Amino acid sequence: MQTPAVRRPRSLTADLVQALGDRVRDGRWPAGSKLPTEGAIMAEFGVSRTVVREAISRLQAANVLETRHGIGTFVLGQGEATTFRIDTATLQDVIGVLELRIGMETEGAALAAMRRTAENLVAMRAALEAIGSAIRDGRDGAGADFQFHLEIARATRNPHFAQLMATLGGSMIPRARLDRTQPATAEREAYLRRVNAEHENILQAIERQDAEGARAAMRTHLANSKERRQRAAAQAVRRG
Known part of the structure; x- marks a missing residue:
């Protein structure tokens, strides 16, 4: 269901x-x-x-x-037309997008570690700081979260990664679609801080140009997100 x-x-x-x-x-x-x-x-x-x-x-x-x-x-121009769209209207859709992201972003993180520039690192750090600021202000920081992942895609120096991320858009961040009705609580803030700590692990691996470390940190981050959504789906079924 x-x-x-x-x-x-x-x-x-x-x-x-x-x-x-x-x-x-x-x-x-x-x-x-x-x-x-x-x-x-x-x-x-x-x-x-x-x-x-x-x-x-x-x-x-x-x-x-x-x-x-x-x-x-x-x-620059009119860009490339695309008919690729992803709907994230349900928990199962969100889990499906996370599975796609695990396949794409783990390798993207490894490439970013090998190819990133100082400018890429500045952009990633700025996005992380924006997430932290949002959390402190009682907001979810989903927009800055998307920006962080987009900056990693750009750091691959392969435009197809960034193009696909842009197509997925901000709704690829699970809480951008499913969590915004939840009130700000100490428990929710702690959850967001854990998520941002996972981001920090990814960035540190990219900074030291550790491709395997970046791949592992990204996989852990996205797998944790998928597990959280699966638990939410199971709870929703039990309530239904």
């Missing part, structure tokens, strides 16, 4: 990705043009800086945009 998650409206990030992508596709933002500032996009669409950055990250991974540090974000 599958237990449906609480249905929520289409995410703000997905809406913004669609809106920005439409401007590229219809020619309002031709290749080579510079995007408005983050602040201007926030004001126009009424969204937070986190939403803007995640939307831009997805469009970068899809080869639509490119950010040049210290200069701005520019249009």
Whole structure:
């Protein structure tokens, strides 16, 4: 028996990705043009800086945009069309996505350890610090969690990893779909801190260019997440 998650409206990030992508596709933002500032996009669409950055990250991974540090974000082109979509509406769907991620991200972490640059490490560390800040503020940090995994994919230097991660989007983080109705409690904060400690183990292995260590740390992290979801599914069946 599958237990449906609480249905929520289409995410703000997905809406913004669609809106920005439409401007590229219809020619309002031709290749080579510079995007408005983050602040201007926030004001126009009424969204937070986190939403803007995640939307831009997805469009970068899809080869639509490119950010040049210290200069701005520019249009590369229309990117590659894709019909690949993943729905994470139920616990079983989430578990299935985690199985996919175990296969993909364990090898991605190993490649990232071998190929990462100093700039990649800075981006991963910034994402981890954003997760920690969110936890301290009583938020779940799912957006920053997605950003951390996306930065690892980018560090592989293989664009297909980042493109697939962007396609999965923020809903690949289990709590982004299933946990946001839970109140902030000491137990929940402890759980989020354990998850972030697993992230720290991954990052440390990548920093020291330990491919096997990074592979093992990522596998442990995702396997733990899968186990937690399986327990939740079993409990839901017993309640049903």
